[in-house]
Amino acid sequence: MASEGSHNTVGIVDPDPIIGPGHTFETVTDKISAIVLTRPVTPGWVFGLLIAFSALMLLNLTITLLMIKGVGIWGIRVPTAWGFAIVNFVWWIGIGHAGTLISAILLLLHQKWRTSINRFAEAMTLFAVMCAGMFPLLHMGRPWLFFYLMPYPNPMWTWPQFRSPLVWDVFAVSTYLTVSLLFWFVGLIPDLATLRDRAKHKAAKMIYGMLSMGWRGSAVHWSRYETASLLLAGLATPLVVSVHTVVSFDFTIGIIPGWHTTIFPPYFVAGAIYSGFAMVLTLAIPIRKFYHLEDLVTARHLDIMAKVMLATGLIVAYGYLIEAFLAFYSGDQYEIYMMENRFHGPYAPLYWMLISCNIIIPQLLWSRRVRRNVGLLFVLSLVVNMGMWLERFVIIVISLSRDFIPSSWGMYYPTRWDWATYIGTFGLFFTLFFLFIRFLPMISIVEVRGLVHETNEEKGHS
Amino acid sequence: MPQIFHRSTNFISRLTIYGAVVIVGALGLALYTIAMSPWYTEQNVKRQQPVPFSHRHHAGELGIDCRYCHTSVEKSSFAGVPPTQTCMTCHSQIWTNASMLEPVRASYRDDKSLEWIRVNALPDFVYFDHSIHVAKGVGCTTCHGQIAEMPLTQRAGTLYMSWCLECHRQPEKYLRPKSEVFNPYYDPPSGAKQLELGKKLMAEYHVQSLQTCSTCHR
């Protein structure tokens, strides 16, 4: 994709630009900062926030009940002792991958197109990881003892059990959260300064002022800013790979057929990016419509993201194939039964749904027309999100419900509280997101300005 | 463009940054101090009892053997707290009308138990057995401290798991000859000598360093 930027150098106007024509520094700044500063609160936004917030309250209710009565309110049982909680955890973590990928890896790869989507992609990552982070705590039998999982000097002279992947999770996820947060905030500073300078209201000035930490845009500031972002990008890049690898260890370390698989790390990471980009599309498409940002988040962006999805989707497909192949190739009766159980066991419909959502339907993305069709793309992104959720369900629940000893096989049925917890996290996610698009620049002003600058320069040369 | 903030805010902003670090550290320290404080562990805290029973007087000055009252210490997990009868064996003869002892007499008269305040209490999920410790040469004072000096009984150790492991990991540091187990004034040899003695006793009494969970937790 390195060619993307280069064919601009031909003196003609780019037929498929990554930023709409006629944009200058001012127009960009005005357009983006206006959404936060001058634009009145729209009923649409309030309505959305309300729905999200009520879902958040549902989450509150569920968590309270959970603390009072115990995890028994969920459908989990022996043998299926992990259910929705872990499915959702893995799913949200996965979604949280696009952000860092876009801002870190693509930054290092000098992909210009990333600039106009990285900000809210990062925000999305942050919120998704928050949602994900709750589940490992909530699903514990005695959550108030969560600190047993952390190494700290204590009068019991005990440590966590470092062979357990669950302990690795604690570190992986918390590190990921911290780094993404830093990355996101550092990126925000110059924009916050802009908002500070443009804000009319005193309070707004104060708040943005504090947040921008005295940014004056001096050369020194800029050079430090650049170094910081580069360093963070460097830090974040391995995380993109490591986090979901560690998460996949939660299963591969186990001996349950359907968990104990070496293909997991790569295909979990691919899957994560897959769902991550799907989620970015799910968010970007409506937003650019409502806030008329088609000229900043152009059809070209959507097209590129669709391509990324197609690519990662194929990796995931490969993962499924290998999984099935190895099951039979292994000659291990338990593995074989596990696969047969997926194909035509009691949960088979879900498995086939997963296959169609993640493999068959996304093949439409091969066609450019589909990639350019915003509505269709939006639907596709939803399908993939669902597919990826199903993938985790298949891996966790189907494998557990029928393992080694038939006498203790058992079906897992989610209770209403399982659903409440799931829907609740959407509440948390979207509440945060709605607040974000209202109070922070959802597109990086600075970087888009940079983009304008570069494109203009190129024009100048011709 | 007018300044929003006064220069001084620079200082504040720096302060908050360093302050955050300091506060987190302080918090940790505070928690640690509380966890180790007598208020929390009840170590060396005198408990008021219905009768101001003095181990110093009975075990120390009078030199009554521990087992005279704590009869089951060699046979059972529980050392045994003396029934009123035991008190009365002497106090029906001496101090027969000391007002201090009225509760004891009352208890015997009305067949109503005395209610002592527990000094050394372990959590419900910990199973401690006196008899085996005594049998392996762990002295009373090793855990219960200078009991013969205590006018009112108090907890000598924190009773934390670490406190138990202290000895379970290196019994040689604390073992004493069986003959000395019930000696409230036993004075262990210093440093190297004790280790030497301890090692010898470990072999002699077949003392293991038991550290697996089910040793104490079931």
Add this chain to the structure above:
Amino acid sequence: MSEDSHLKNSIDLVAARAKLTGAGAPRLWQSLEGLSGTPQFQEFSEYEFPPSAAKGNSEINRRDVLKLMAASAALTGLSACTKLPTEKIVPYVRPPEEILAGRPLFYATSLFEAGVATGVLVESHTGRPTKIEGNPEHPGSLGSSDIFNQAAILTFWDPDRSQSVVYDGRLSTWTDFAAELGNRRTLKGAGMRILTKTITSPTLGAQMRALLAELPEAKWHQYEVCSGDSVREGARLAFGRPVNTVYHFEQADVIVSLDADFLTCGAGHVRYARDFATRRDLSAGPASKLNRLYVAESMPTATGAVSDHRLPVRSADIDDLARQLAAASGVAVPPSANASPKIPSAWVEAVGRDLAAHRGSSIVIVGEHQPPLVHALAHAMNAALGNVGKTVVYTESIEASPVNQLESLRELVNDLNSGQVELLLILGGNPVYDAPADFDFATALQKAKLRVHSGLYQDETALLCHWHAPAAHSLESWSDGRAFDGTAGIVQPLIAPLYDGHSAHEIIALFTGDAGKSGHELVRSYWQSQRPEKDKAFEALWETSLHDGLVSGTALPVISVAPHADFVSLGRTAAASGDPSAIEVVFRPDPSVGDGAFSNNSWLQELPKPITRLTWDNAIMMGPATAQQLGVTTGDYLTLTLAGRRVDAGAYLVPGHADNSVTLHLGFGRTRGGTVGTGPGFNSYLLRTSSAPWIAPGAQIAKTGKKYSFASTQQQYNIDLDGHPVEEESSAAVGHGGEHGRDLVRIATMEEFSKDPSFAQNPDDEKNKGLTIYPGFKYEGYAWGMSIDLNRCVGCNACVIACQSENNIAVVGKDQVARGRAMHWIRIDTYFRGNLDNPEMYYEPLPCMQCENAPCEYVCPVGATTHNAEGLNDMTYNRCVGTRYCSNNCPYKVRRFNFYLYSDYKTPSLYGMRNPNVTVRSRGVMEKCTYCVQRINAAKIRSEEENRLIRDGEIITACQSACPTEAIVFGNINDPNSKVAKLKAQTRDYGLLEDLNTRPRTTYLARVRNPNPEIHS
């Protein structure tokens, strides 16, 4: 439980009295608190915990919220984040003798089932009975026990027990009660009727005789559902009087059971199971002489499941089968009036030949609920086969007064209806609930002028009586009783009555001028009057008897009786089964709650029944063929009509159940059964009439269209009509190697076994053992292991309840069982092989395997489950945070999780019951079988103090000690001479899922069947 404490002579009566009077219920707690610091106290510190409300229902109310929030807070406390509460120490004022705080005592006594006594040892912690074991000295136990013995401890501490004398619904006192009855002495017993259950107690028998002598006009009736009327009548038919039959299964090569579940119910079943198992022992390899068991029955029972040949026939057709067999074994008998086409003559002939080939070493035994004639036939067969005097012996009846109890009750009902009854005294029993429906006992009862009831509960009968006096439980009263062979056991109290309970002895005494005498005086003086020994000599005898739990030499002498020549003509033929396609109803006592006496016992309610694995319910049990023909399947809610009476109940398919026959278990559908007993199941007594008390032909079954949900612990019981899941899961489980064989249960016939003694070995297992990059841990000292002999196990469930009792395992309720959250640490898996209509059945008891490479250990993030130096897989509850990863990663799925706060912190009386040496688990904590680590530690401490090693057999796990067939053996596998090591050395020894290289410490001895080559089933 070292030998000395076993055999501790605990019978200094003065001390005992002192102790017991000193320990009335309220004071008991006080003195118990005196033991704070001993583990006992831990039960009590749970006063700190607010009660649990979480019993599965996900609805909540404000109070629960607060309570449970507090509970969570308190639980957090356990993690040393809040201060421990201040505790009190409340010592004795005057210490009782013998009691050593922290050391249990064991007392020998007896418990009763249908009047028959079984000897037990009861563990007592400072005056609290906490656990029941078998009594090795007692012929009916030999150290083993059954589910009812084990669960009795829960009934004893049951908070629902009747707690005070009641008159007309108002609280009254024993004094008034005694006075009221005392006044009746003057009437010479006119219009006085006494209804008791079966009585084998010599003392009570003597008292009754005395009473009848004193009050000649009084009448004594007996009624008990499972009193074995037809056994009695069968004997009367054959021998002219109701003799008692004693079997010697250890000497029987061929056993034919006609609908008899002799291994898990009926007199002496614990002993019989042991004797039977000795002939299933294969320690001699292929050379061993196995017995062969034929079972013909309608409903698959534990006995049927271990048989070598099982023939599913309708209970009504047993009569025909018996006649054919009798004819085959040379008894002159006319063929049945209603010959059944369902009986394969080839089978009968083969069995006949086999019997003939084993004259003098065979047994024909008949089920209690078969008509008298069939019993008589069996007697005749045993005589004809020369078994009498060898495998079958006769004694006089063990009962104080053997009568036909159904007739006895009929007589009483007639008297009631004709208004002749002034005073009706009901001692134990619950006839309003369990009398035959056609007697309409409730109505009849109310025609008595004065109705007095004494029982453990204020049950359906108590409700309709003027007076109710709480009965004393066997564990808190003096009495005696005879075992299956007549051996008299003494019943001694372990504690003063918790509530104002009095024994039947004390009540009868009110009429015989012994008023006011204590149970102890009555029992002791009776024996004093019976024995030649006097004074000192008697004193000694008495003490040994109390210590041993039985009076030596009281086993009834063997008598020789010969069956009448023409008994057949005397006997009424069986209830005509009529047209063989008509559906018969068979009534059976429930395998778990019996005739209903145990229906308030939550342990038994939640116990998965043999074969069906059903909990908390009874059902209309039927075979797949019948179900197919009726178009019903498990869970269909049906209406069953029988001679104008009807019940609605759920259908439950049982592979191997006879066609055209449905089985209804009794003991459910109580209306006043207590908090647990009221509710579960349906009342099948409503269909049960005196004319057909056990087998009733001509049932009409119709669908209601509704559904009923059962809670079974094995999913495969939701079988479709084609029974597909059974086939799939079982074939996946059973069968050797192969792509779809998981090889969980390894089976061979005796023939195959002698061909290939190591058939159970799977070469791959051996290969896998080496596959590890870590050097194996070297176990110096002890290495604990267990061996379970599938050839001995009869699936009686005793181990399950024993474990529950020993380890304070919580009960979770039907809803939670249905959600797959049952808590049993040891479960008995059941598998089938072959066709649905008559499959082979296999048991597999499954405790924690204590793997050496335990998959649960390395996934626990907090190290709450760790391996110890003796190979135990420790579970540290207080460290567990409940991620449940260990359970997911356990291939055997033996780990149990407290999804809610299952342990009852609310009911004080349960504190008394709990084992003080085992932590009571709170919510959110994983638990599992620990090999009874508390017993291991106790033994270790003892041995260390005595400077010796633990002897082989010194540690007996709860499941092992309960097991009547000695199928479970525990010990040190590092010691090549230990019993367990020897068993593991057998060629039949194999580990479950060993191909996973988990290296389980619990291994199995493969099952070997001994089929008759002449029969191809």
